[in-house]
Amino acid sequence: MDVIDDGRCFICGKDNPIGLKAQFIIDPEQRRAETTVQIPEHFQGWQGITHGGIISALLDEICAQACMGSGMQVVTSELKLRYRAPVPTGSTIRVVGEVTGKRRRLVDAKGRAELDGQVVAEAEVVMFRLG
Numbered sequence: 576m577d578v579i580d581d582g583r584c585f586i587c588g589k590d591n592p593i594g595l596k597a598q599f600i601i602d603p604e605q606r607r608a609e610t611t612v613q614i615p616e617h618f619q620g621w622q623g624i625t626h627g628g629i630i631s632a633l634l635d636e637i638c639a640q641a642c643m644g645s646g647m648q649v650v651t652s653e654l655k656l657r658y659r660a661p662v663p664t665g666s667t668i669r670v671v672g673e674v675t676g677k678r679r680r681l682v683d684a685k686g687r688a689e690l691d692g693q694v695v696a697e698a699e700v701v702m703f704r705l706g
């Protein structure tokens with residue numbers, strides 16, 4: 576399976592006109608990635624509350640970025656999420672991911688989203704290494 580970065584990723588693509596255009600701080604030694612994004616109003620589910628799928632996509636992506644920053648090309652195999660508090664649209668959240676382990680072709684990672692220092696969502700992710 577081949578994957579191509581054509582700049583149109585919904586979360587990070589510079590060429591996706593409706594995406595979040597997230598930029599990442601990568602720490603390869605710590606196998607860690609971080610981003611800070613403001614959630615646009617049009618990403619709501621319930622009125623004024625960010626759709627959970629957007630939070631999920633951010634946590635998926637940050638874990639993938641932590642893997643890629645460590646030199647591993649991956650796709651997501653499994654994603655477990657806990658939403659701890661609603662995220663108002665318009666707010667700015669910090670999203671952090673890190674690789675926690677490797678099992679043959681599988682990579683374990685975890686992520687969290689924070690609003691004003693409070694954890695609003697957490698994820699455990701299993702990534703599948705390509706190549």
Ligand SMILES: CCCCCCCCCC(=O)SCCNC(=O)CCNC(=O)[C@H](O)C(C)(C)COP(=O)(O)OP(=O)(O)OC[C@H]1O[C@@H](n2cnc3c(N)ncnc32)[C@H](O)[C@@H]1OP(=O)(O)O
Pocket residue numbers: 576580581584587635636639649650651652653680681701703
């Ligand atoms: C920079 C720009 C872009 C950045 C974008 C990043 C975006 C974020 C990442 C994504 O969202 S990727 C998109 C969502 N994910 C996918 O589309 C992946 C879809 N799934 C697949 O393509 C395949 O299922 C996959 C490649 C993951 C695996 O298929 P295979 O047919 O190659 O393997 P198989 O399913 O036979 O599994 C191989 C082994 O791994 C094991 N395995 C796989 N997933 C597992 C899992 N989650 N837990 C435990 N074991 C697992 C599986 O049981 C098996 O074990 P055994 O060899 O012992 O039989």
